[in-house]
Amino acid sequence: MNENEKIAQEVKAWRAKGGFTAEAAAKVLGIPKRTFEGIEQGRGFPYPVLLRVAIESEALPLQAMLENSPRVEHQRQKSGRRV
Template identity: 85%
Template sequence: MNENEKLAQDVKAWRAKEGFTAAAAAKVLGIPKRTFEGIEQGRGFPYPVLLRVAIESETRSLGANLKGS
């Protein structure tokens, strides 16, 4: 499995876990929906490390918000 395929798999798993639509996930990450869809299709992203950090950050933030409610 190459890096683009691994990133696609990780992004799909994150989106499923959080229950986001592609549009909502793209909005949370601050990227265009078409870019997000391309990532999920394995076309890659020029900054995969930053994308992984953003996903991790959003997951922590969402978890903290839910615990604080």
């Protein structure tokens, strides 16, 4: 398995754990959605160490993660209020 494939697996696992859409995950990481999709498809990223630090970091804003989570969005729509 090459480096790009390893990163793709790590990013996919991080996104699945958080329950993010690709769009929400890209937003949390501050990169374009198409770039994020390319990472997940194994096309690589020019800064793999920074990407790993970001997905492993507890410093990513929890609120941003929650606001972009499809689960939270579903609850918002269901209740008609901000969660």
